[in-house]
Amino acid sequence: MTRSAINHIVRQGWQRLTQTARLCCGVPDYEAYVQHLRQHHPERNVPSYEAFFRERQIARYKGTGGRCC
Amino acid sequence: MRDPIPQGITSTPESASSSPSSRLLWALVAVVGAACLGVVALRRGEPVNAIWLVAASLAVFAIAYRFYSRFIARFVLQLDATRATPAVLRNDGLDYVPTNQWVVFGHHFAAIAGAGPLVGPVLAAQMGYLPGTLWILFGVVFAGAVQDFMILALSLRRDGRSLGHMLREELGPAPGVVAMFGVLVLMMIVLAVLALVVVKALTHSPWGTFTVAATIPIALLMGTYLRWIRPGRILEGSLIGLVLLLASIGYGAHVAASPTLAPLFDFDAKALAWWLIGYGFCASVLPVWLLLAPRDYLSTFLKIGTIALLALAIFIAAPTLQMPAVTKFIDGSGPVFQGGLFPFLFITIACGAVSGWHAIIASGTTPKLIGNEGEARLIGYGGMLMEAFVAIMALIAAASLHPGVYFAMNAPGALIGNTVQSAAAAISQMGFVITPDELLQTAKNIGETSILSRAGGAPTLAVGMAQLLHNILPGGGMMAFWYHYAILFEALFILTTVDAGTRVGRFMIQEIAGLIHKPLQATESWTGNLLATAICVSLWGYFLYQGAVDPLGGINTLWPLFGIANQMLAAIALMLATVVVVKLKRQRYVWVPGIPAVWLILCTLTAGWQKLVGPISFTAAASKYALAAQQAHLLAPAKTAAEMQRIVTNNQVDAGLTGLFMLLIVSMLVFSLRALIKAWNTPTLTAHEEPYIALASVTH
Numbered sequence: 001m002t003r004s005a006i007n008h009i010v011r012q013g014w015q016r017l018t019q020t021a022r023l024c025c026g027v028p029d030y031e032a033y034v035q036h037l038r039q040h041h042p043e044r045n046v047p048s049y050e051a052f053f054r055e056r057q058i059a060r061y062k063g064t065g066g067r068c069c
Numbered sequence: 070m071r072d073p074i075p076q077g078i079t080s081t082p083e084s085a086s087s088s089p090s091s092r093l094l095w096a097l098v099a100v101v102g103a104a105c106l107g108v109v110a111l112r113r114g115e116p117v118n119a120i121w122l123v124a125a126s127l128a129v130f131a132i133a134y135r136f137y138s139r140f141i142a143r144f145v146l147q148l149d150a151t152r153a154t155p156a157v158l159r160n161d162g163l164d165y166v167p168t169n170q171w172v173v174f175g176h177h178f179a180a181i182a183g184a185g186p187l188v189g190p191v192l193a194a195q196m197g198y199l200p201g202t203l204w205i206l207f208g209v210v211f212a213g214a215v216q217d218f219m220i221l222a223l224s225l226r227r228d229g230r231s232l233g234h235m236l237r238e239e240l241g242p243a244p245g246v247v248a249m250f251g252v253l254v255l256m257m258i259v260l261a262v263l264a265l266v267v268v269k270a271l272t273h274s275p276w277g278t279f280t281v282a283a284t285i286p287i288a289l290l291m292g293t294y295l296r297w298i299r300p301g302r303i304l305e306g307s308l309i310g311l312v313l314l315l316a317s318i319g320y321g322a323h324v325a326a327s328p329t330l331a332p333l334f335d336f337d338a339k340a341l342a343w344w345l346i347g348y349g350f351c352a353s354v355l356p357v358w359l360l361l362a363p364r365d366y367l368s369t370f371l372k373i374g375t376i377a378l379l380a381l382a383i384f385i386a387a388p389t390l391q392m393p394a395v396t397k398f399i400d401g402s403g404p405v406f407q408g409g410l411f412p413f414l415f416i417t418i419a420c421g422a423v424s425g426w427h428a429i430i431a432s433g434t435t436p437k438l439i440g441n442e443g444e445a446r447l448i449g450y451g452g453m454l455m456e457a458f459v460a461i462m463a464l465i466a467a468a469s470l471h472p473g474v475y476f477a478m479n480a481p482g483a484l485i486g487n488t489v490q491s492a493a494a495a496i497s498q499m500g501f502v503i504t505p506d507e508l509l510q511t512a513k514n515i516g517e518t519s520i521l522s523r524a525g526g527a528p529t530l531a532v533g534m535a536q537l538l539h540n541i542l543p544g545g546g547m548m549a550f551w552y553h554y555a556i557l558f559e560a561l562f563i564l565t566t567v568d569a570g571t572r573v574g575r576f577m578i579q580e581i582a583g584l585i586h587k588p589l590q591a592t593e594s595w596t597g598n599l600l601a602t603a604i605c606v607s608l609w610g611y612f613l614y615q616g617a618v619d620p621l622g623g624i625n626t627l628w629p630l631f632g633i634a635n636q637m638l639a640a641i642a643l644m645l646a647t648v649v650v651v652k653l654k655r656q657r658y659v660w661v662p663g664i665p666a667v668w669l670i671l672c673t674l675t676a677g678w679q680k681l682v683g684p685i686s687f688t689a690a691a692s693k694y695a696l697a698a699q700q701a702h703l704l705a706p707a708k709t710a711a712e713m714q715r716i717v718t719n720n721q722v723d724a725g726l727t728g729l730f731m732l733l734i735v736s737m738l739v740f741s742l743r744a745l746i747k748a749w750n751t752p753t754l755t756a757h758e759e760p761y762i763a764l765a766s767v768t769h
Contacts, residue, residue: 052301
């Protein structure tokens with residue numbers, strides 16, 4: 001395996017790990033959201049990560065669902 | 070309606086591998102599993118190493134996943150990898166996002182794993198390690214994982230709808246309302262019993278109380294950091310929190326040793342209950358970013374980390390199980406909880422074998438993240454197997470303790486007294502010989518003054534974990550550190566559940582209140598907010614306080630109520646799955662969700678009946694205290710006539726609640742049977758699935 005292939009795997013693994021950790025805290029993938037906005041709603045403003053985080057933080061504790069006992 | 074051929078499933082690489090070598094491999098797994106299980110079950114009189122139990126469980130999980138979950142995916146649910154999921158159809162980049170399956174797996178596991186699988190198996194260890202192990206293994210394979218997987222798949226086919234919504238659609242509006250009412254009551258019992266676990270762990274423990282109290286300023290600091298200093302940097306914020314947390318455990322030793330500081334953190338059960346009630350109120354009224362969210366992050370990461378640490382410790386330390394395989398307490402005379410093997414084992418171990426609560430999560434955020442139906446098997450079935458493994462590890466930690474220590478920690482004071490002498494005598498009488506010195510030494514090792522009657526699972530697990538970790542990393546005073554680490558980790562995520570649950574309960578109550586007086590529904594209104602939070606907190610607070618003054622220590626009384634309620638919800642979810650299978654005209658597979666549903670109905674109704682009438686019932690306890698009160702006797706722990714009266718009332722409330730749960734399950738059974746018979750006699754498909762849309766036509 002080449003060096004760049006290993007680099008790629010490590011980087012991807014780390015990305016998945018942070019994505020999982022953030023999702024566990026109710027914060028979805030910011031990159032995916034930005035991409036979604038650009039693709040489907042180009043007229044809307046793209047929020048900064050900070051604004052995105054604040055909005056999601058409040059949204060997490062709004063609904064039902066929650067966690068297990 | 071299209072009845073899809075499950076082509077996606079057949080095209081996955083693992084299922085295409087019926088080659089001779091793979092058959093040989095699975096035969097080998099089966100043989101190894103059977104051999105390990107044989108050792109665990111049949112070797113009597115000589116101690117068994119925990120590794121046998123771990124290996125047997127892993128083999129059972131592997132075989133169940135490979136064969137049974139595939140059978141369910143292919144034939145019962147007929148999952149179709151070519152069919153578009155809600156995440157793809159409604160992709161909004163926020164709630165509905167097609168996400169990598171391992172990321173969803175991690176998220177789903179973190180959401181379903183909580184204190185439940187850690188507490189139940191510890192309590193059930195009073196019957197020996199074998200009954201609990203067998204129920205966890207059989208329960209998860211044929212009930213728990215089936216429920217999680219089927220509800221997840223049902224929700225996937227219904228736009229990611231919630232359990233309540235699906236019940237309304239498939240069974241009718243009335244059963245939907247009945248079930249949702251059940252969920253609210255269940256949640257109040259869950260919050261009370263979990264808060265009681267914390268109370269039991271912290272009673273007269275200045276070290277533990279200090280570290281748990283320290284999490285509040287730490288969370289406030291993290292909240293400020295994540296809001297203003299470095300917004301959204303969760304990893305940084307959590308690392309800072311973790312370091313401060315570990316420092317507070319270290320400093321806790323000084324607090325416990327200091328004659329001036331220790332009394333400030335030394336509380337009895339009643340005082341702790343009041344503190345928790347007040348805290349729960351504040352935490353759910355304050356802005357979430359300040360206290361609730363940062364604690365949530367910290368507890369999520371600590372939870373996953375500690376579960377991994379426990380697994381590592383068991384693998385490296387490979388402890389010997391000191392508890393017998395089966396104790397005499399299977400007859401129902403056990404000190405930890407009353408009642409015989411059937412039905413009480415099956416409601417005591419709820420989470421870990423089968424948990425109704427998971428149906429809410431499997432129809433909550435998870436189905437909105439799955440990008441392909443074929444992945445539901447790993448996430449739904451596989452996620453629950455992982456939770457069962459956590460339960461097995463908790464059972465190992467409890468069973469590797471000296472049985473005398475186990476019973477001293479879990480038997481109520483009414484049975485073993487308040488001194489090490491009386492406890493050692495009472496427990497030796499039970500057949501588990503232990504000396505007062507051994508009990509004293511164990512308490513000293515973990516940095517506490519007493520280990521007696523610390524029921525609730527958390528302290529027992531903490532001592533078990535501390536001993537395992539101490540075996541790997543020996544060192545003076547380290548065992549006390551590990552003990553308080555384990556207590557802190559459990560208290561932290563229980564309190565997070567209490568905060569978040571109170572908030573969710575508040576929204577539910579506001580919704581109901583809105584039906585009567587519209588303005589109360591506005592979640593931004595302070596009147597509605599404070600009023601609904603106060604109602605919610607007093608509902609669970611009542612049961613918590615009741616547990617704190619209970620003659621048998623609370624857990625003994627409240628855990629069966631929790632178990633009955635949780636298994637009731639699981640039975641409701643499985644009944645829904647059964648009805649849907651018939652509505653899809655796949656009657657020949659009706660037994661897959663049907664048998665576990667019937668089993669859980671039998672267990673909950675029998676347990677409910679025994680708690681309602683007969684020697685171990687709430688009614689019997691109420692009349693015992695009422696009779697004594699009439700004759701002006703005082704029975705411990707009551708010290709006044711008013712306290713006697715309160716114990717009578719509490720038991721009457723518990724009896725009423727048990728009756729309510731039984732009524733609920735019987736009515737859900739009637740609703741389900743009605744829908745099932747109607748669907749059976751209808752020749753066409755009547756399930757409310759969304760129409761088929763090809764994945765290929767949606768993905769860009």
